[in-house]
Amino acid sequence: MSEIKFTILGCGSSGGVPRIGNNWGACDPQNPRNLRTRCSLLVQRIGTEGITNVLIDTSPDMRQQLLNAKVGELDAVIYTHEHADHVHGLDDLRMIVINMRKLINVYAAPSARAAIMGRFGYAFEKPIGSPYPPILKMHDLLTTLTIDGAGGPISIDSFDVDHGNITVRALRINDVLYTPDISAIPADAPMQNLDCWILDALRYTPHPSHTHFEQSLEWIEKYAPKRAILTNMHVDLDYQTICDDTPEHVTAAYDGLEITAKI
Template sequence: MGKKAQKIVATIMGCGSSGGVPRVGNLWGACDPNEPKNRRRRCSLLLTGTREDSEGQTVVVIDTGCDLREQLLDADVRHIEGVFYTHEHADHTHGIDDLRALALSNKKRIDVYFGARAGVQISEKFSYCFSSPKNSEYPPILRSHRIFPGEPVEIEGEGGTITLLPILQQHGSITTLGFRIGDFMYSCDVSGFDAIAQDAMGGLNTWVVDALRPTAHPSHLSLPESLDWIERMAPTRAVLINLHNDMDYHTISAQTPDNVVLAYDGMELDVTGV
C-alpha cells in the first residue's frame, strides 16, 4: 500500500498586533471600521491535518493569545494534539487557561512545546496548568516539552503526522521561534534572521511574516523591511501578519506586490510540501 495522501490547512486565527484592532477605546487608527478584515484578534495559527483514509484530524495550535477562547470556538476546535509557543509575551500566552476545557473534555493533558526561556517563564507564570497547587482539586491540564531550533518535532494524530521545524528568529533584544511545516513558514514577532535561519528558509511556497506598521519598530519588521525580506527570501507568496491599527487592509494591499497579501482573521492557507 502506498502512503495515504495528507492535507494540512493553516488557519490564521488572529493577525493583529499586541492590542488587537481596534485597540481598547474603539481606536481604529487608519483602519476603516466598515471593513470586516480590519477587525483583528491577537496572533495565533491553527494547523489541521486530514488524511483520505481517516475521518479524524491532527490539530496543532501556535500561541495561545488573549483571544484564544473565541478563536477556538470560531474554528470549532474539539481537541488539540500539540501547542507550540513562539515566545512568552503576554499577547501570545495569556489565553493558555482556555485550553482547560479541551483537556477536561478529552480527559487528557495537552502537550505544549517551547524553547528554553519561554518554557521557564510560561511554566512559572502558569504553574497551575502543569501541576496541581497544594490543596487544589483541579488537575494539571498541560504537559511540557523542550524544543530546539533546527530539530524537527513530529505531532501524531488521526489526521496524520504534522512535522514542525523550529527556526530561531530575532525579536529586538530577545529571540523567538518561527516554525516551518513543509514549504510553509510562520514568522510572527520578528525583526531579523541570521544566516542559519535563512539557510533553513529556502524554497518556501508560503511565508506568513510579521509586518507591524509602515514605520520602523525596534522589535518588529516594518512593512518596508518585511517586503525587503520577502524579496530576499523569494517565497512564492507571502502573507503579512501582526498588523497594527495603521495597516488598513485595502490601503496597504494597494502598496504590496501581487504575491504579497495582508492576512485577515479566519484566512485559510494550504500547506504544501508535506
C-alpha cells in the same frame, strides 16, 4: 493523499484592532477584515481517519478563535515565545482538556518554557491544597518535532530568530514559514524554497522589536517565497490599502484566512 491546512486565527498586534477605546487608526471599520484578534495559527492535517490539530500560541483571544474555527480538541500546542499576547489565553486550554479527558502536550524553547511555567505553574503541576489537577505537560521544543494525531503526523522544524532583545522560534511546516514576531533573521536561517511566508509587518515606521512594512517587503524580495502574508498588524495598516500597495504574491492577513496544500 491528505491535506494540510493553515488557518490564521488572529493577525493583530498586541492590542488587537480596534484597540480599546474603539481606536481603529487608519483601518476602515466598515471592512470586516480589519477586525483583528491577537496572533495565533492553527495547523491541521486532514486525513481519511480524522484530523490532527496543532495550535501555535494561545493568544488572549484563543477561546473565540477556536470557537470560530470549530475546533474543540488539540493534539499539541507550540509556543513561539513567552510574550503575553502569545500566551495569556493558556487557561482556556482547560476546556479542551475537559473535552478530550487527557493532558495536552505543550512545546516551548527553554526561555519561553521557564516564563510560561513561572506564570502558569498550576496548569502543569497541582498546587498544594488545590482540588484542580494539572492540564498540560511541558516539553522542550526541539529543532525537529513530529506531532501525531488522527489525521496523520505533522512535521515541524524550528529555528531561532531575533525579536528585539529576546530570541523566539520561527516555525517551518511543509514549506510554510511562520514568523509573527521578528526583528532580524540569522544568516544561516533556512529561508530557501518557501511556498508561503507568514511574517510580521507591525507598522509603517521602524520598531525596535519588530520588522516594519518596508523591511518586510525587502525580506520578501530577498528570500523569494512563492507567496507572502503579512501579519501582526497594528491599527495603521488597513487591509485593503496593504493589498493595493503590495505585489500580487503578497497580501495582508485577516482572521480566518486559510491556506491549504496536498501532502
